Amino acid sequence: MEEIQLKVEKAYPIDLGRGIIRLDPTALLKLQLSPGDIVEIRGKKKTTAKVWRADRQDWEQGIVRIDNFIRQNAGVSIGEKVTIKKVEAPEAKKLILALPESMIQGGPELQFGEHANEIIKRHILKRPVFRGDIIPIINSMSQPMTESLTTSQVIPLVAVETDPANTIVLITEATSIELRKKPVQGYEKATRGVTTYEDIGGLGQEIMRVREIIEMPMKHPELFGHLNIEPPKGVILHGPPGTGKTLIAKAVANESGASFHYIAGPEIVGKFYGESEERLRKIFEEATQDAPSVIFIDEIDSIAPKRENVTGEVERRVVAQLLTLLDGMEERGQVVVIGATNRVDAIDPALRRPGRFDREIHIGVPDTNDRYEILQIHTRGMPIERDEEVGNGGEAEIEADEATLERERKEKTNKYLMYLAERTQGFVGADLLALVQEAAMRCLRENLPDLDLEKEPVPPERLEKIVVTKKNFEDALME
Numbered sequence: 001m002e003e004i005q006l007k008v009e010k011a012y013p014i015d016l017g018r019g020i021i022r023l024d025p026t027a028l029l030k031l032q033l034s035p036g037d038i039v040e041i042r043g044k045k046k047t048t049a050k051v052w053r054a055d056r057q058d059w060e061q062g063i064v065r066i067d068n069f070i071r072q073n074a075g076v077s078i079g080e081k082v083t084i085k086k087v088e089a090p091e092a093k094k095l096i097l098a099l100p101e102s103m104i105q106g107g108p109e110l111q112f113g114e115h116a117n118e119i120i121k122r123h124i125l126k127r128p129v130f131r132g133d134i135i136p137i138i139n140s141m142s143q144p145m146t147e148s149l150t151t152s153q154v155i156p157l158v159a160v161e162t163d164p165a166n167t168i169v170l171i172t173e174a175t176s177i178e179l180r181k182k183p184v185q186g187y188e189k190a191t192r193g194v195t196t197y198e199d200i201g202g203l204g205q206e207i208m209r210v211r212e213i214i215e216m217p218m219k220h221p222e223l224f225g226h227l228n229i230e231p232p233k234g235v236i237l238h239g240p241p242g243t244g245k246t247l248i249a250k251a252v253a254n255e256s257g258a259s260f261h262y263i264a265g266p267e268i269v270g271k272f273y274g275e276s277e278e279r280l281r282k283i284f285e286e287a288t289q290d291a292p293s294v295i296f297i298d299e300i301d302s303i304a305p306k307r308e309n310v311t312g313e314v315e316r317r318v319v320a321q322l323l324t325l326l327d328g329m330e331e332r333g334q335v336v337v338i339g340a341t342n343r344v345d346a347i348d349p350a351l352r353r354p355g356r357f358d359r360e361i362h363i364g365v366p367d368t369n370d371r372y373e374i375l376q377i378h379t380r381g382m383p384i385e386r387d388e389e390v391g392n393g394g395e396a397e398i399e400a401d402e403a404t405l406e407r408e409r410k411e412k413t414n415k416y417l418m419y420l421a422e423r424t425q426g427f428v429g430a431d432l433l434a435l436v437q438e439a440a441m442r443c444l445r446e447n448l449p450d451l452d453l454e455k456e457p458v459p460p461e462r463l464e465k466i467v468v469t470k471k472n473f474e475d476a477l478m479e
C-alpha cells in the first residue's frame with residue numbers, strides 16, 4: 001500500500017474535534033483517496049482520521065492539517081512529519097471510553113447527563129478510532145456561561161478498548177458504546193490544558209513567532225546548542241486587553257507539553273511586606289522543578305512599572321526580585337517567562353535588556369477575517385439558525401457524501417457569521433466571546449417559559465429545537 005510523508009500544520013478553527021485530516025488533491029491522488037475515506041496517521045504513535053479536502057490555498061504545500069487531539073494521538077507537533085496511508089476500518093462492535101484522570105480532579109465534569117451514551121455516539125458516529133486515542137467531544141450542552149468557554153467546550157475521552165482490538169475501527173449505529181466509570185491514567189500531560197492553537201482566531205504570524213521563540217527551544221534544545229544561539233528567557237506580549245495574549249501563552253504551553261504557571265501582576269504587588277517576593281520565588285521554583293514550563297505574568301507593568309513612575313517600596317523590591325530570578329535562570333529555553341501588558345513602554349526598561357525580556361510580540365486588534373475566525377471558534381458546537389435549507393433534493397442524496405452535505409450546512413451559518421464579522425469592527429476576541437454568550441443567553445431566556453424544567457432533563461427532541469437565532473445575535477449586538 002502506498003504511503004507518503006507530509007508536514008503537520010494546525011487545523012482550520014472549525015475543524016477542531018471533528019477527527020478529520022485535510023489533504024490536498026496531489027496527496028489524495030497519490031494515496032487513491034476520496035473525501036470520507038479513512039487513513040492511518042503515523043508519527044511517534046499511530047492514530048487515524050477521516051479524510052477531507054484541503055482548501056485551495058493549501059494545495060501543493062506538502063502539508064496536512066490535523067487538530068491538537070490528532071497531533072497528540074499521533075505523537076507529533078506542528079512542523080513535524082507524519083506518514084499517511086489508506087486503511088479499511090472494520091465496524092466496531094464495541095467501544096469503551098473513559099475520562100482521563102486529570103479531567104476528574106477539578107477539570108470540567110462530564111455534563112452529558114442521562115443521555116450520555118446517545119450524545120457521545122452522535123458525536124463520533126462514522127468516525128474511525130484507534131485504541132488509546134483521545135477523542136474530544138464538543139459539548140454543546142455545557143453551560144455557555146462559564147468564564148472560559150473555549151476550554152470547557154471540549155471534553156476529551158480516551159478510547160480504552162475496542163472490539164475488534166488492535167485495528168482501526170469505525171463507529172457505526174451498531175457500535176455499542178460504554179462509558180467506563182474508572183478514569184484512565186497516563187493522559188495527564190496530554191489533557192493538561194485543552195487550549196490549543198485552534199482556539200485562537202487570526203494571529204497567524206504572531207503564533208508562528210511564539211512557536212519559533214518558545215516552542216522550538218523547548219522541544220529541540222539540541223538545535224540551539226548546535227547553532228550556539230541562546231533561546232530567550234523572557235518574551236513580552238503587548239497589545240490591547242482581550243486580544244488573546246493569555247490564550248496564546250496557554251496554547252504554546254499546551255502544545256509544547258509544558259506546564260503553565262500564572263501570575264496576576266496586580267495581585268502580587270498587593271501582598272504584605274516580603275510576601276510578594278516570596279511568592280514570585282516560589283512560582284519560579286515550582287516552574288523549574290516542573291520544566292519545561294511557561295510562567296505567564298499578566299499585567300507585568302503593574303509589577304515592574306518604569307522606575308520614574310514607581311511610588312511604592314513594594315514595586316521596587318518586586319522588580320529587583322524579578323530581575324534576580326530572571327538572571328539566575330539556568331534552564332535556558334526550558335523555562336520561559338511570558339509577560340503581558342497593554343503598554344510596552346510602561347515597563348521598567350531594565351526588564352527589556354538583553355538576556356531578560358528581550359523579545360517582543362505585538363498582539364493587535366483583529367481584522368474582519370480574524371473576527372470571522374474568532375466567531376467561528378466561539379460558536380463551535382453551538383446550534384445556530386441557518387438560512388432556509390435550499391433543497392437540491394435528490395442530488396444531495398445521490399451523492400451521499402456526508403462531507404459535502406456537512407460543508408453546505410456549515411456554509412449557511414458561516415455566511416451569517418461573516419456578516420457579523422463585518423459589522424463588529426473594533427471588537428476584540430473577548431468582545432466577540434461576550435457577544436456570542438449574550439446571544440446564547442437571550443436564546444435561553446426565550447425558550448425558558450415553555451420548558452418543563454420540573455421534569456429534568458430536557459429531552460433531546462426538545463433540545464434540538466433550541467437554536468440561537470439571528471435575532472438573538474442582533475439584539476445582543478444592540479446591547
Ligand code: ADP
Nearest residue numbers: 199200201241242243244245246247374429430
Ligand atoms: P488578553 O490576555 O489579551 O487580555 P485573553 O487571552 O485573556 O486576552 O482573552 C480573553 C478571552 O477572549 C479568551 O479566553 C478568548 O475566549 C477570547 N479571545 C481573545 N482573543 C481571541 C482570539 N484571537 N481568538 C479567539 N478567542 C479570543
